[in-house]
Amino acid sequence: MIQVPVQNGSDFKLPNYETIASAGVDLKAAINEPLTLAPLERGIVGTGLKIALPEGYEAQVRPRSGLAAKHGITVLNAPGTIDADYRGEIGVILVNLSNESFTIQPGERIAQLVLAKYEQIQWELTESLSVTDRGEGGFGSTGKK
Numbered sequence: 059m060i061q062v063p064v065q066n067g068s069d070f071k072l073p074n075y076e077t078i079a080s081a082g083v084d085l086k087a088a089i090n091e092p093l094t095l096a097p098l099e100r101g102i103v104g105t106g107l108k109i110a111l112p113e114g115y116e117a118q119v120r121p122r123s124g125l126a127a128k129h130g131i132t133v134l135n136a137p138g139t140i141d142a143d144y145r146g147e148i149g150v151i152l153v154n155l156s157n158e159s160f161t162i163q164p165g166e167r168i169a170q171l172v173l174a175k176y177e178q179i180q181w182e183l184t185e186s187l188s189v190t191d192r193g194e195g196g197f198g199s200t201g202k203k
Contacts, residue, residue: 060112060173067147068106070165082120082170085150087162094161095154100134102149103168111142111173118172119150125168130156133169140171 066072073083087093088106095101111117119138125131134151150169154160162168192199 060115062112062173063110065108066106067108070106073107073171082172084122084167085119085148085169085171087150087164087166087168089162089164092161092163094159095131095152096159097154097157100151100153102151103162105148105150105168107148108145109140109148110145111140113142114175114177115142116140116174116176117148118174119148120170120172122167122170129160130154131160131162131168137172 064072068086068088070086070088073085075083085105085107088104093101093103109117117140119133119136119140121132121136131152131154134153138151140148148171152162152168
């Protein structure tokens with residue numbers, strides 16, 4: 059477990075893990091009044107949270123499966139990345155992919171936040187790459203034949 063400094067500018071409790079094996083915590087809509095998204099409409103919903111991640115970590119903003127399956131509400135840039143040097147409020151870009159308007163209530167769980175460790179790339183310019191069975195086979199090249 060890693061400690062992450064957090065500021066909570068909302069009236070809601072800090073996100074917590076719902077089960078012992080949960081990978082993410084639920085982010086809540088820190089809005090003062092209900093927000094309705096029409097079909098295919100998108101909007102940035104604030105969470106009231108600001109965090110200070112250590113270098114080598116990112117926070118990924120991901121959709122909640124229940125909202126996606128039941129209502130067609132998802133995170134548009136999933137997963138969204140919060141970099142270690144970002145200190146602003148965490149916002150969630152939601153989109154309504156259903157045929158009906160959907161109303162987000164204040165305090166409603168709108169997305170998940172997952173902490174992930176990463177390493178930065180150091181490029182090594184080369185004239186050739188190792189050979190594999192797949193080679194240059196792209197999209198769908200390993201699927202049904």
